[in-house]
Amino acid sequence: MAMSEYRFLNPYNFVRFMGKARPENDVLGNCPPPPHDRYTGLTGRISCKATAVTPLFVSDSHDVKGKEENAHKTYRFFKVDGHPAIPASSLRGMVRSVFEAVTNSCLAVFDDRTLSYRPPRGKRQLYKHSIGELLPFPREQYVSCREYDKLCPACRVFGWVKDKAESEDDRETLTAYASRVRFSYGEYTEGSAKVLDATTLAVLSSPKPTTSAFYLLKNDKPNATVHYDTSGARLRGRKLYHHHGKQLSGQEYMRPSNIKDRHNRTIEGALGAGAVFTFEVDFENLAPKELGALLYTLELEDGLFHRLGYAKPLGFGSIQVTVESLQVLDWESRLSSVDLTAGWENELTGAKRAEYKEEFHRAMREHYGTDYENNVLVDLRGLLGEPPEIPIHYPRPGEQPDPEGRNYEWFVGNKARIRDRQRKEPKLPAPCALPLAADESEENSLPLIDRSGRRPARGR
Structure with missing residues (x-):
């Protein structure tokens, strides 16, 4: 690396939201889902191969050593009949997270709990707005779907259950819709991989939304001093972890x-x-556009990799998915024969699969314009493609990992820089904000910061 100053990438970044609302009464917008009691669209099977590009670990939550409180825990790889396997739910979640981003779907997991609180000093006062209403993003556009007749693309394809609190109050309306896609578990076929020795991992950080310079934008740009009550503040988007590639x-x-x-x-x-x-x-x-979205989400683009399993912030779990075959069921052949395999001979070529994907992309560009390409796809490429040739790790004060995991000192130092900006003559370097995923590079990355707000000496 030619640069003299040590710089690094944060393990996570965000795929930005699209500025335009989803269209109404469109399969790539808000509309009722198709019925399950009759066949009205394309039905079939996609056979896939998943190849680990970096080490992979999918834990078995039922076989944990050290279940006592405050004990060190040891996990083993999930297995079926004694062989490594990937649970269907893990594959499904991996694909759905990207599907939600590329189709501008709702945030299916939406937590409306209090972010932080302290005992009030004065008397109780009733406010005009709830905490959720103050959240800096178009709430009605992205909050999890509430109405059966206005489901987003991901909820219609992967299934939907209405919020429990709301459904208990209303027993007359439809409160769930079954998925139209079913994933099998990932069956291990070995390949060239070796089983790694038992590995004691570095400390994994938990999400800290109060680090607003990492979670918010101001007027659609990174800003080190932005807060949740700042004018023009907006949530960055959907959180994904970097593919580490050669930087692992x-x-x-x-x-x-x-x-x-x-x-x-x-x-x-x-x-x-x-x-x-x-x-x-x-x-x-x-619908053809839904199948195109599913195919694109599964295979992504050349050089992009899904993120799966445990220790993604540390570089584990980069997966390349390839579609080996696509069969669309011919119902006329199936229903006119007693042979249970009839109708499955219709395997679509790679060119036909590409047509479905292009139909999806074209529809997204027509509705969302440049936001689809310049926000969503470029951010995905920045996160899931080969990263710049600099280290990837959580912010910390030194080049070497701290055995005690005292990464918080970087954030203490960055806050010191923010306070220093309020002086007439600042003495510290400018505070840092997380760059956009699309803009990350060796130059546009993060520096080391010690708890005083200064740059530590090289080699520390």
Whole structure:
């Protein structure tokens, strides 16, 4: 690396929202889902291969060593009949998260709890707006779907359940819709992967939304001093973890000195790069544009990789999915024969699959204009493609990982820089905000900051 100053990328960034609302009465907007009691669209099966590009670990939550409170926990790889496997729910969640982003769907997991609180000093006062209403993004556009007749693309394809509190108050309306896609579990076919030795991982951080310079934009641009009550503040988008690629480093994912405590985890049976799994996706009643969205979401683009499993911030879990075959059921052949395999001979070529994907992309461009390409797709490419040739890790004060995981000192120092900006003659460098995923580079990245707000000496 030619630069003299040590710089790094944050493990996560965001795929920005599209500025325009979803269209009404459109399969890529808000509309009622198709019925399940008859076949009205495309039904078939997608056979896929998933290849690990970086080490992969999918934990078995039922076989955990160290379940006692405050104990160091050890997890093993999920298995079926003694062989490594990927649960169908994990594959489904991996695909749905990208599907939601590329179709401008709702935020299916929406937590409306209090962000932080302190005891009030004065008497109780009733405010005009709830906390959720003050959230700096178009709430009605992205909050999880509430009405059966106005479901977003992801809820119609992957299924929907109305919020429990709302559904208990209304027993007359429809409160759920079954998924039109079913994932099999990922079956291990070995490949060139090796089973890694038991690894004690570095400390994984938990989300801290109060770090507003990382979670918010001001007037659609990164800003180090933005807060949730700042005019022009807006949530950045949907959180995804960087593909580490060639930047994957054992220094970053292994705990220094192999320290084991309640703050970190040990994993057993992780698979190295080259592990291959196969799985199938059965779909029914999909419109051509929905099938195109599903195909694009599964395969992505050349050089882009899904993120799956445990320790994604540390570089684990980059997966390349390829569609091996696509069969669309011919109902006339199926219903005119007693042969259970009849109608499944209709395998679509790669060119036909490309047509479905292009129909989806064209529809998104027509409605959302440049937002689709310049916000969503470029951010996806920045996050899921090969990153710049600089380290990827959480902000910290030194080049070497701290055995105790004291990364918070970087944020203490950045806040010191923010306070320093209020002086007539600031003495510290400018505070830092997380760059846009599309703009990250060796130059447009993050520096080391110690707790005083200064740059530490090289090699620390």
